[in-house]
Amino acid sequence: MEVVLACQATAFEPFQRLCNSNQFTYGDFSISSLNSESPSVTFNNVNYLCIPKPFLMDFPPGVFGVVGLGPTALATWNQLTPPRLGLEKKFVLCLPSDENPMNKGAIYFGGGPYKLRNSDARSMLSYTRLIKNPRKLNNYFLGLKGISVNGKMILLAPNAFNFDGNGNGGVALSTTSPFTTLRSDTYKVFIEAFSKATLDIPRVNGTTPLEFCLKSTTNFQVPPIDLELADGKIWKVFAANSMKKVSADVACLAFVDGGNAPEQAVMIGLYQMENTLMEFDVGRCAFGFSSSLGLVNASCGDFQRQP
Incomplete structure (x- = not known):
């Protein structure tokens, strides 16, 4: 990821309720696509905040950040709408049960269909x-x-x-x-x-x-x-x-x-x-x-x- 600009901003980690400051910047970002013929989509100039190291202590292995989904201008879903990518102002969450650590969730940006088995x-x-x-x-x-x-x-x-x-x-x-x-x-x-x-x-x-x-x-x-x-x-x-x-x-x-x-x-x-x-x-x-x-x-x- 190529960093274009950096400045200081305050980050809030909601699970441990920690505050810290780090670099706020923007650059290119890639996400998975639902279209198997185009497995990923890259869009430019997404805003993000570098995660301070104290925030990572209690995160599960392999997790390096938090996606913002609130009703704000810098939320991930909002940054995927025009003019960057053209998706609808919409996202879907399906949060897995914690009974089995192998359970997986799902998130969609921009609307459906949401294919669950054959429907x-x-x-x-x-x-x-x-x-x-x-x-x-x-x-x-x-x-x-x-x-x-x-x-x-x-x-x-x-x-x-x-x-x-x-x-x-x-x-x-x-x-x-x-x-x-x-x-x-x-x-x-x-x-x-x-x-x-x-x-x-x-x-x-x-x-x-x-x-x-x-x-x-x-x-x-x-x-x-x-x-x-x-x-x-x-x-x-x-x-x-x-x-x-x-x-x-x-x-x-x-x-x-x-x-x-x-x-x-x-x-x-x-x-x-x-x-x-x-x-x-x-x-x-x-x-x-x-x-x-x-x-x-x-x-x-x-x-x-x-x-």
Whole structure:
């Protein structure tokens, strides 16, 4: 890669929450293509920040950087749009489950088709609107009307998911938060509802940060959790994305208490996104999501190149 220009900038590593300064520059960049006849595409003058060495300490072997996907001018998806490459303002994520370290995920820039075995996975997507928060420009927000446990809506204040005058509140998506975080008032009502719906399953002691844990058996089943979005679409969360197995016979509800004044009322975390296809159509302010791919006996590693 040929470096053309360099200057100092501050880098933020979201997993360890580290800040450091290093060279901000630009140059040529190559990515894989879905077209097997043209296996890679190179575009010019992509902006990037050299990763400071302290950031690499806890990264898996072979990982040397972080791709920015937020709604910002320098996000990777945005730098692939005109005039550099001409792709749509859109990207797709499929994050693998952490149960098997060999599991692979998938990321697409510029739209589909998304070939999952012999079908286009776009048919699995439901769409809702991405909400803009002028005071929090680095996050993707969804409109949420309510949360149901086993088909019953939990009772919350009418403004439970609203933004306040400082832009706090709302419902955001985060790939750096391991589990979905709920403000304390919402978390308390949610846990009470889930506890009532699982009275027939033995309780066991929690483990930090997961407080609500159940004895896991061969036929372990828990009620589904529905996130009812503002336009009536339902994001269904089944056991694979709601219960985190912490030992051979214990599974814990993968939702955590965010305290009384978190930055967001709800932060949808990484575990609830695993093995789920998510399309961020930033150009149209739309978010597409599937149910767990496990329901069709598939995983993120099953996505293929286009012929």
